[in-house]
Each structure stands twice: as C-alpha cells, then as structure tokens.
Amino acid sequence: MANPNDLEASPKPLISIIMAVYNPNMEWLQKQLNSIEQQDYPNLELHVIDDCSEEISFGKIKACIEETVAFIPHSIERNSENLGSNRTFEKLVGKAVGEYIAFCDQDDVWMADKLTCLMRYMNDEKVQIACSDVIVIDEKGEKCADSLTDVRKRHKFYTGEGLFRRILFRNFVIGCTTLMRTSFVQESVPFPDNIVHDHWLALIASVQGEIALSDHPLVFYRIHDTNQTNIMANIITKQDYIDHSINLYYNRLEEIQGRIPKSDIFTQTQVWARARKMYAEGEMGVVRDIWKYRNFNISTSLFELIMMHMPDKIFTLAVKVIKNRL
Numbered sequence: 001m002a003n004p005n006d007l008e009a010s011p012k013p014l015i016s017i018i019m020a021v022y023n024p025n026m027e028w029l030q031k032q033l034n035s036i037e038q039q040d041y042p043n044l045e046l047h048v049i050d051d052c053s054e055e056i057s058f059g060k061i062k063a064c065i066e067e068t069v070a071f072i073p074h075s076i077e078r079n080s081e082n083l084g085s086n087r088t089f090e091k092l093v094g095k096a097v098g099e100y101i102a103f104c105d106q107d108d109v110w111m112a113d114k115l116t117c118l119m120r121y122m123n124d125e126k127v128q129i130a131c132s133d134v135i136v137i138d139e140k141g142e143k144c145a146d147s148l149t150d151v152r153k154r155h156k157f158y159t160g161e162g163l164f165r166r167i168l169f170r171n172f173v174i175g176c177t178t179l180m181r182t183s184f185v186q187e188s189v190p191f192p193d194n195i196v197h198d199h200w201l202a203l204i205a206s207v208q209g210e211i212a213l214s215d216h217p218l219v220f221y222r223i224h225d226t227n228q229t230n231i232m233a234n235i236i237t238k239q240d241y242i243d244h245s246i247n248l249y250y251n252r253l254e255e256i257q258g259r260i261p262k263s264d265i266f267t268q269t270q271v272w273a274r275a276r277k278m279y280a281e282g283e284m285g286v287v288r289d290i291w292k293y294r295n296f297n298i299s300t301s302l303f304e305l306i307m308m309h310m311p312d313k314i315f316t317l318a319v320k321v322i323k324n325r326l
Contacts (some may be wrong), residue, residue, distance in 0.1 A: 016096030041115040046074035111219040118179035121212035128205035132214035159213035173202035240287035
C-alpha cells in the first residue's frame with residue numbers, strides 16, 4: 001500500500017489516475033477505490049469528476065472517496081451539467097500533472113501490481129499505450145471468465161505496431177486497463193463525439209507507435225446491464241441498427257478524417273462505410289462496393305447484405321440470436 005513517506009522518497013514518475021463517475025453503485029465504487037489505494041506503485045495522484053449524477057448525491061460520492069482514499073493525493077469535483085464520459089475525461093486530462101495517465105472506471109477492481117506491471121512497458125519509447133486483458137466478474141464480484149475473450153467472442157487482443165486497420169474496425173484496448181504518456185493523451189484531445197475516448201486513443205497510438213499488451217490480466221472487469229460497451233446494447237429494431245451501427249460508424253469516419261494521416265486503408269474504409277449507409281437507405285447499386293471491401297469486416301458485410309431487406313420481425317429475431325451468441 002502506498003504511504004506519504006514513499007511518495008516523498010520515490011524517484012518513480014508520477015501517475016495521474018483519472019476517474020469519471022455517474023450514478024455509481026457505491027459498493028462497487030468503494031471496492032474500486034480500495035484497489036487504487038492498495039496499488040504497490042508508490043507515486044500516484046487521483047482526480048475524480050462526478051458527471052452530474054442524478055440518483056446519487058455528490059455529498060455521498062465525495063464522502064466515500066474521502067473515507068476510502070487516505071494516502072493518495074486526490075481531488076473531487078462535480079460537473080454543473082451532464083457532459084458524458086468523453087467530455088468529462090477531457091476535463092480530467094487537463095487536471096493530470098503526472099508524466100503518465102491511467103484511466104479508471106467506477107465499477108472494476110484493479111490488481112495491486114497493475115500500474116507497476118504496465119509501467120515496465122513504458123520504458124520503450126515507441127509504446128504509446130500499455131494495456132491488459134481482464135478477469136471478468138459479475139455484479140456480485142464472482143469470477144465469470146479468465147479473459148474478456150471468453151465472454152465476448154469477437155474480442156481479440158493484439159500487441160505491437162501496424163494495428164491501425166484492426167483498431168479502425170474494432171477496438172480491443174480496454175480503457176480501464178491502460179497506462180499512457182500524459183503528453184500523448186493531451187495531444188489527442190479533444191476527443192471526437194462519435195467515438196469513445198479509449199477507442200480514439202488506441203487509434204492514434206496505432207498510427208504513432210506501438211501498443212503493448214501485458215502477458216496476464218491486471219483488472220477484475222465487472223460486466224453488468226449498464227456497461228457502456230455492451231455489444232449491441234441499444235439495438236432492437238432495424239432502425240436502431242442503422243442509427244447505432246451503420247450511421248454511427250459513417251459519422252465517426254467523417255469526424256476523424258483530417259485528424260489522422262491519409263491512407264489507402266482509411267479511404268477504402270470510407271467507401272465501404274458510405275456504401276453500407278446507402279444500402280440501408282435502399283440504394284442497391286452500392287452492393288458492389290460492400291462486397292469489394294467485405295473483408296474489412298466480413299461478418300458485418302454479409303449480415304447487412306442479407307438482413308437489411310428482410311422484414312423487421314425477422315431482423316429483430318436475428319439480433320436477439322446474435323446477442324445470445326455474443
């Protein structure tokens with residue numbers, strides 16, 4: 001456990017832990033805070049912002065933090081209005097004074113050596129993000145799986161350089177497992193509106209250098225009904241799918257063009273995304289483009305080519321089957 005004497009004597013770089021909270025489960029929040037307090041890395045600070053919680057009072061959140069975090073310097077504040085996770089994490093990045101930043105969720109549990117393990121990878125200057133797999137736990141804190149890949153079948157982890165194409169289509173970096181250089185994160189703000197902050201940072205990291213993956217999980221990752229990254233969580237009808245998958249992806253590419261270097265991969269991806277959007281709107285002439293670039297995401301391409309023109313009831317049934325399989 002960290003203590004004030006260690007903080008004064010340690011030559012190790014300061015790590016800024018940043019946590020955005022919103023309507024937290026107070027038991028889970030306390031467990032997360034305990035795991036931060038018990039980190040064996042000796043030089044830490046913690047910044048927390050409550051994103052205008054409605055169901056839990058700021059006084060209760062603040063009291064929990066003050067009672068739980070004894071040895072780590074910390075700050076706590078509340079947004080005047082609900083900004084969402086991206087804007088709240090942007091504010092938190094501005095508060096970080098450490099050489100490194102560790103993003104933190106409100107409902108997980110960190111292993112005691114998490115930050116120590118991740119810091120070893122940062123000795124390589126090419127590494128922009130160090131991250132890990134997770135051990136999955138349920139709402140009661142009981143282990144469900146030894147890896148996220150056991151419960152999310154499409155999730156695969158990678159390490160090294162040249163990962164831009166993979167991350168452009170599907171992010172594998174779990175934000176709460178990461179350690180990053182503060183300068184890298186600061187250069188990457190503002191975060192785009194149509195892409196979650198950890199996906200955006202992973203994308204930039206894949207362009208600028210390498211992503212390092214720990215050889216073992218470092219976080220107990222809690223899966224529950226309100227997880228922000230639940231697969232297809234908001235999708236029931238065909239229109240839901242169009243709004244939250246097809247149009248969101250198209251808008252994401254439109255928003256980030258100009259903020260990443262031009263490449264054939266990105267241009268071809270835009271063609272594929274535009275064809276998907278037009279096909280969903282009833283334009284049959286773009287089937288050729290979807291098929292030509294189907295290998296960007298073959299399961300998505302085939303699903304949409306078949307299901308976009310099926311009756312709504314059949315589409316909804318297909319979504320239920322996919323959710324059960326995933």
